[in-house]
Amino acid sequence: MTSLSFQTTKSALCEPGASAKIGPLLRDMGAKNALIVSDPGVIGAGLTDAARASLDEAGIAFELFGEVVADPPEALVLDAVGLARARGADAVIGLGGGSSMDTAKLIAFLAISSQPLQQLYGIGQCRGNRLPLILVPTTAGTGSEVTPIAIVTTGASEKKGVVSPQLLPDLALLDADLTLGLPRHVTAATGVDAMVHAIEAYTSKIKKNPISDALARQALSLLAANLRTVCEEPENRAARSDMLLGSMLAGMAFTNAPVGAVHALAYPLGGHFHVPHGLSNSLVLTQVMRFNAPAAAELYSEIAPLIFPELAGLEGAARNEGLIAGLEGLIADVGLETQLRQVGVSHNHLPMLAEDAMKQTRLLVNNPREVTYEDALAIYERTL
Numbered sequence: 001m002t003s004l005s006f007q008t009t010k011s012a013l014c015e016p017g018a019s020a021k022i023g024p025l026l027r028d029m030g031a032k033n034a035l036i037v038s039d040p041g042v043i044g045a046g047l048t049d050a051a052r053a054s055l056d057e058a059g060i061a062f063e064l065f066g067e068v069v070a071d072p073p074e075a076l077v078l079d080a081v082g083l084a085r086a087r088g089a090d091a092v093i094g095l096g097g098g099s100s101m102d103t104a105k106l107i108a109f110l111a112i113s114s115q116p117l118q119q120l121y122g123i124g125q126c127r128g129n130r131l132p133l134i135l136v137p138t139t140a141g142t143g144s145e146v147t148p149i150a151i152v153t154t155g156a157s158e159k160k161g162v163v164s165p166q167l168l169p170d171l172a173l174l175d176a177d178l179t180l181g182l183p184r185h186v187t188a189a190t191g192v193d194a195m196v197h198a199i200e201a202y203t204s205k206i207k208k209n210p211i212s213d214a215l216a217r218q219a220l221s222l223l224a225a226n227l228r229t230v231c232e233e234p235e236n237r238a239a240r241s242d243m244l245l246g247s248m249l250a251g252m253a254f255t256n257a258p259v260g261a262v263h264a265l266a267y268p269l270g271g272h273f274h275v276p277h278g279l280s281n282s283l284v285l286t287q288v289m290r291f292n293a294p295a296a297a298e299l300y301s302e303i304a305p306l307i308f309p310e311l312a313g314l315e316g317a318a319r320n321e322g323l324i325a326g327l328e329g330l331i332a333d334v335g336l337e338t339q340l341r342q343v344g345v346s347h348n349h350l351p352m353l354a355e356d357a358m359k360q361t362r363l364l365v366n367n368p369r370e371v372t373y374e375d376a377l378a379i380y381e382r383t384l
């Protein structure tokens with residue numbers, strides 16, 4: 001008999017234009033004084049406007065913390081917590097990509113907690129409650145709106161995760177209209193990130209389960225069918241909406257069947273070279289899959305036709321080779337860099353990257369095949 005445990009966000013609203021309903025939704029949660037957490041790019045694109053108008057209309061006061069940067073550093077999170085406390089915020093809205101949503105999650109918890117941020121890293125370290133929290137993604141990528149995870153850059157370059165159920169929001173609000181203007185490169189990188197979440201959840205070694213499998217499969221069908229379209233036709237609402245749904249489903253999957261070596265090898269690229277999260281995953285994806293293939297062949301073979309329906313006619317090694325080659329083609333077609341040297345990495349950096357990747361033990365334990373330092377180095381070398 002299968003035994004499993006499964007967690008997800010208690011409610012989600014997926015509807016183009018829904019960010020204009022945030023005022024009444026927050027009022028129903030009893031909020032009177034909200035903090036909106038976002039970044040300059042998202043605010044500059046006017047994506048917080050509908051939410052702000054809706055808060056005004058609902059009579060909810062709000063403050064905007066608009067200074068989030070990619071891969072948020074600890075100091076930025078603490079500044080925002082200070083603002084939330086000083087203004088007596090009683091609810092938090094994270095509106096933006098994964099960086100804004102992750103920051104919002106930590107603010108909602110830390111604003112009413114006496115635990116220091118340093119105590120929260122790792123799994124299940126948060127004690128007590130958080131403020132009411134709504135997350136509104138503007139990228140179709142991280143799935144952060146339905147994950148109990150916040151990723152922070154500590155010190156100069158290391159990325160650490162806080163993983164605690166308190167970080168799941170009260171509501172994930174998916175408004176595909178907010179993604180219509182997402183630039184092509186961000187669309188492509190975040191879309192591949194979402195696909196990686198689903199692939200790694202499906203092959204996750206310890207906690208893979210029938211619910212996460214179903215979510216990952218549906219996510220891959222949606223994401224693979226629409227990624228090229230949203231890159232070519234950015235204002236295609238139906239395709240944008242499917243991408244947003246796919247990234248949320250992938251987020252639900254990997255919350256319960258965590259990601260592995262692709263993310264472990266990607267994080268040092270973000271930490272040291274400020275490679276955007278999705279791109280860093282995309283860069284190492286296919287070489288990690290080649291490495292994993294001896295242990296994950298059957299699982300890759302199951303998902304291959306969901307990603308590329310034409311592979312249904314192939315079997316065994318040919319099908320898996322078709323999957324990996326197909327993903328290489330997709331990544332190149334959507335215009336993403338495919339080699340580490342294109343993002344400033346040189347041969348001399350590889351030992352440092354491999355050392356840092358090995359520190360991601362939280363992730364590496366989930367990989368279908370054990371990864372040694374030498375393996376990590378070899379994967380980076382093949383990606384250079």
Ligand SMILES: NC(=O)c1ccc[n+]([C@@H]2O[C@H](COP(=O)([O-])OP(=O)(O)OC[C@H]3O[C@@H](n4cnc5c(N)ncnc54)[C@H](O)[C@@H]3O)[C@@H](O)[C@H]2O)c1
Nearest residue numbers: 041042070071097098099138139142144147149151182277
């Ligand atoms: N919590 C999780 O479960 C989880 C999962 C994966 C990644 N992450 C983290 O999420 C972060 C990456 O998030 P991301 O990839 O969504 O990118 P991001 O939040 O860093 O945003 C990237 C850029 O895109 C811009 N942008 C976002 N939405 C836009 C829109 N609709 N129109 C125009 N510009 C827009 C932003 O202004 C920013 O410049 C990293 O810190 C990563 O570690 C978290």
Ligand SMILES: [Fe+2]
Nearest residue numbers: 142193197281
């Ligand atoms: Fe990711």
